[in-house]
Amino acid sequence: MNAPVDDRLAALRGSSRRLPYSARSLAALENNPRCTLRALLDSSGSDKAAIAARAGFPSPFGQSTFALARGNAFEAMVKANGCAELLRVLRETLHLTLPEVGYIDLNDVGGDGRPDVRHARTTHLLVRAALGQGDSTLYDHPMLRLVVGGHEVFLEPDLVAFRIDDRFHVVEIKSFPIIDEQASPAQVRSATTQACAYVIALRAMLEQAGIGPQAVSDQIILVAPKDFTNRPTAAFVDARKQVATLTRQLERIARIGDLVELLPEGLTFDLNLDADDRPRRPAEELTEALDQVDATYRPDCLNHCEMAFYCRSRARANASLDVLGPAVREQLGGIDTATMALGLARGQLAPTDDQTEMAVALRHAARLRAELGGAA
Amino acid sequence: MSMVSALAHLEAMETWRAVPLTAFRHRRLSGRPLVVIPLTMAGEAGAPLAVMVGSARRERTLLVVEQPRNRDQRFAFAASLGQIVMDYINSFRQDRRTDGDRSRYTDAPQILVPNPGGIKALADLGRMCRFRQVSGPYAVEEVVPEFGMWLTFLVDAAEEAGTSMLLPVTGMLAEHWATGQSTLEDQNLASLMAWISPPPGLSVEQALADAENPDVWPPAGPTTSPEFDNRDLAPAIRRFDTANRLGDPQALADAESDLRDLIAEQIQPTWRTMWNAVSLLRSVPEAPRAARRFERDCIAFTNYSDYQDSGALPQRKRDAAVGAARRLNRLERALADYEADMAFDDPFVLADRRSVGEAFAGTVVDAEPGRVVTTDRNRRVPRPRIVVRTEDPLRLAGDTKLISPSPTLPASHRAVIVSTAPDGAATLVTVEITGGMGRARVPAQGTVPEVGQRLAYLPDPGWRPNPQFPEADSMPWTHTAPPDGPDPESDDAAEEWGHD
Numbered sequence A: 001m002n003a004p005v006d007d008r009l010a011a012l013r014g015s016s017r018r019l020p021y022s023a024r025s026l027a028a029l030e031n032n033p034r035c036t037l038r039a040l041l042d043s044s045g046s047d048k049a050a051i052a053a054r055a056g057f058p059s060p061f062g063q064s065t066f067a068l069a070r071g072n073a074f075e076a077m078v079k080a081n082g083c084a085e086l087l088r089v090l091r092e093t094l095h096l097t098l099p100e101v102g103y104i105d106l107n108d109v110g111g112d113g114r115p116d117v118r119h120a121r122t123t124h125l126l127v128r129a130a131l132g133q134g135d136s137t138l139y140d141h142p143m144l145r146l147v148v149g150g151h152e153v154f155l156e157p158d159l160v161a162f163r164i165d166d167r168f169h170v171v172e173i174k175s176f177p178i179i180d181e182q183a184s185p186a187q188v189r190s191a192t193t194q195a196c197a198y199v200i201a202l203r204a205m206l207e208q209a210g211i212g213p214q215a216v217s218d219q220i221i222l223v224a225p226k227d228f229t230n231r232p233t234a235a236f237v238d239a240r241k242q243v244a245t246l247t248r249q250l251e252r253i254a255r256i257g258d259l260v261e262l263l264p265e266g267l268t269f270d271l272n273l274d275a276d277d278r279p280r281r282p283a284e285e286l287t288e289a290l291d292q293v294d295a296t297y298r299p300d301c302l303n304h305c306e307m308a309f310y311c312r313s314r315a316r317a318n319a320s321l322d323v324l325g326p327a328v329r330e331q332l333g334g335i336d337t338a339t340m341a342l343g344l345a346r347g348q349l350a351p352t353d354d355q356t357e358m359a360v361a362l363r364h365a366a367r368l369r370a371e372l373g374g375a376a
Numbered sequence B: 001m002s003m004v005s006a007l008a009h010l011e012a013m014e015t016w017r018a019v020p021l022t023a024f025r026h027r028r029l030s031g032r033p034l035v036v037i038p039l040t041m042a043g044e045a046g047a048p049l050a051v052m053v054g055s056a057r058r059e060r061t062l063l064v065v066e067q068p069r070n071r072d073q074r075f076a077f078a079a080s081l082g083q084i085v086m087d088y089i090n091s092f093r094q095d096r097r098t099d100g101d102r103s104r105y106t107d108a109p110q111i112l113v114p115n116p117g118g119i120k121a122l123a124d125l126g127r128m129c130r131f132r133q134v135s136g137p138y139a140v141e142e143v144v145p146e147f148g149m150w151l152t153f154l155v156d157a158a159e160e161a162g163t164s165m166l167l168p169v170t171g172m173l174a175e176h177w178a179t180g181q182s183t184l185e186d187q188n189l190a191s192l193m194a195w196i197s198p199p200p201g202l203s204v205e206q207a208l209a210d211a212e213n214p215d216v217w218p219p220a221g222p223t224t225s226p227e228f229d230n231r232d233l234a235p236a237i238r239r240f241d242t243a244n245r246l247g248d249p250q251a252l253a254d255a256e257s258d259l260r261d262l263i264a265e266q267i268q269p270t271w272r273t274m275w276n277a278v279s280l281l282r283s284v285p286e287a288p289r290a291a292r293r294f295e296r297d298c299i300a301f302t303n304y305s306d307y308q309d310s311g312a313l314p315q316r317k318r319d320a321a322v323g324a325a326r327r328l329n330r331l332e333r334a335l336a337d338y339e340a341d342m343a344f345d346d347p348f349v350l351a352d353r354r355s356v357g358e359a360f361a362g363t364v365v366d367a368e369p370g371r372v373v374t375t376d377r378n379r380r381v382p383r384p385r386i387v388v389r390t391e392d393p394l395r396l397a398g399d400t401k402l403i404s405p406s407p408t409l410p411a412s413h414r415a416v417i418v419s420t421a422p423d424g425a426a427t428l429v430t431v432e433i434t435g436g437m438g439r440a441r442v443p444a445q446g447t448v449p450e451v452g453q454r455l456a457y458l459p460d461p462g463w464r465p466n467p468q469f470p471e472a473d474s475m476p477w478t479h480t481a482p483p484d485g486p487d488p489e490s491d492d493a494a495e496e497w498g499h500d
Helices: A003-013 A023-028 A036-043 A048-054 A065-092 A115-130 A185-208 A240-254 A256-261 A283-291 A299-303 A308-317 A326-331 A338-345 A353-371 B003-015 B071-090 B116-130 B143-158 B169-176 B189-196 B204-211 B226-246 B249-282 B290-309 B321-345 B347-355
Strands: A103-105 A138-140 A144-148 A151-155 A159-164 A167-173 A219-225 A232-238 B034-040 B048-056 B059-064 B096-099 B102-105 B111-113 B166-168 B360-368 B372-374 B380-382 B385-390 B401-403 B414-423 B426-435 B454-459
Touching: A003 A036, A003 A256, A023 A036, A023 A151, A023 A185, A023 A240, A036 A048, A036 A240, A036 A256, A048 A283, A065 A138, A065 A159, A065 A167, A065 A219, A065 A232, A065 B226, A115 A138, A115 A144, A115 A159, A115 A185, A144 A185, A151 A185, A167 A185, A185 A219, A185 A232, A185 A240, A240 A256, A299 A308, A326 B003, A338 A353, A338 B003, A353 B003, A353 B347, B003 B347, B034 B071, B034 B116, B034 B249, B048 B071, B048 B249, B059 B071, B059 B249, B071 B116, B071 B143, B102 B290, B111 B116, B116 B143, B116 B166, B143 B166, B143 B290, B166 B169, B169 B189, B169 B249, B189 B204, B189 B249, B226 B249, B290 B321, B321 B347, B321 B454, B347 B360, B347 B454, B360 B426
Parallel strands: A103 A138, A167 A219, B034 B111, B111 B166
Antiparallel strands: A138 A159, A144 A151, A159 A167, A219 A232, B034 B048, B048 B059, B096 B102, B360 B385, B360 B454, B372 B380, B385 B426, B401 B414, B401 B454, B414 B426
């Protein structure tokens, strides 16, 4: 990435500390890739939660301690005694013939937990394994590195397994249940997307040692509680499509410069924090800055983006059809606002050439509603 | 979504007020529904935390699992809830009417939950309970597996369009009212109610803001808000655990009642909203054909009760090939019938379908009432033809079989599209009348539309024979599966999570 773009991004963030990407925020890229506001906030490393809160829309995302406790307890149980439970599942449920098993804990290197040290050790071990010189099979919390938009991001998969068909497999340990061999599609999807970031990082690491991408499998191994028990079960999840999507999104981040160039001079989302991390920038001024950037709001954003409530209020203020969601949007292709749709339906607006067909349909629908005694 | 519904949502958005989408309530509303509000614990698989249940606003029972990770307590909870639900279900198994050589109950239970998540929570609870053993190690109370099977039956029934034995209230409300928000937000009971009937003195906008604030309106479940979990629930459960460990009866009783109070506070607003929603729905007139669908519910209820009485096996974990094909057939069928029923009953729904060209209405501009054809069997039958001029954007092709909701025509009226031709901005549809004209050579009076008459047509979902599937003993091994046994991990009943 070239320096001017980086400077512009740093200016957008302002005085706050840069927030690095995480597997989670990378995965979020897939959800709404066309949103300019999110792309800018993420690639500048701005604190979306703090910005949304200052703009008057504190984000409701919190994690329940129960979910955290359960997740940690489950992962610990699966990995206990050199991953004994995990091996049982891989062998019994997935019918894998794993040869003798060596387990390596990469949570720290001789007590040193710094990411770059762990990353060096991970690289050393995994490259050796790929070249057929190691005898280990399971790598616990390896430290991977990915360069996103010119910045290093450290990623930590739950586990990487080797020697399943002589390929690396990313293992995701999740605490949502697989009941009767079925799990919630939304949760599986988010787990897979997260794992995709690891696949990409792993491939990038091996590529530097001259090892091709086929060394890392596109199949993720998902380990989760079976039915209502604490015992794990596992399933292969095909992540080919999501890996391709995420790869594409990462390439787009590299082109963030195109977006930055379109921004007005001097735009910043700086909160101007004081010594106690309290924002000093007036809320109106911040909102004004945010309003200058396009946002692609979808109701679905409410589930994962910190800025969603801000974007929704903006969409409401503009009477944008985005507020109603894709079902209505698709029905009214080519029309952006409720004001315009109702204007066309009531014959108060003249349609453009593209809108003629839609205007006929709208006026017909309005007539039907009027026949029913509706007010259209 | 059709154009007319989309327009309704736009109006709601413009006026900040919910707008009716239908003339009727197409779901039956029982005179005595059982409202069930399940809460589950975050992160755990199907771990119930509490439930508020009752068949009248003032008759509520709150059941709480003090330590949801303890599986003994879970099944004790399932037994208490199971008893309440089974008492309710059994109260509908009193009055039986004979109809030919069959007899059936004259009423059926109706369980109402706040949202689709509530149905999922009951499905998980049903799955957890139905394979339990009542004897041997980790035995549960007798009512538990029975309750599990009934829940599974109700959840399966809820998948079928038009049934009324288990329904999410948000679904019933959103079927009748269009709001200016998305389908996703419509699943939040409080914000849906904010659109339809905001609390006195509040605008919809203010009521919406409250509805999304978990401190004002706790979520309607099944998950609780993370802030509540971290701030209130976790410490309360910890106090209960400590008291339990120390064996101090006074401290234990205190901790228990604290926990109950805490959860009651979370669940009560939803309880009130549920009953407000029920009264609101009661004020909407019920669709004429809901009664006929309810009869099908009664038959399904009777059949399943009788099966339970004859010693039922728990439902399969996954359908085998024939079972899956049968279920799919039933679901498709039910959906087509329900959609046709709604359009037949309700001018709003008919308008919906007209706006996307799946139905049409217009004026008869030409008629050939005396037309007679000779059938393959050499019989001469009346086959009058009419031409309807419609301004609807018709998308139905030739040979489509039709029914008509027009009150001037007999309900048995059947017709088929012969051809369509454009006429300026309108369409001329030539329709041949094939049924509902009486048995005589000449059509009975008033069964053939006349020139100048206005009428509407929509596609006939039709009668389809029930597909034949092979019997169990003539099935190839590739398409069979052995019955499910109890869960092999019988030790899960004894498992307990470490306390945090």
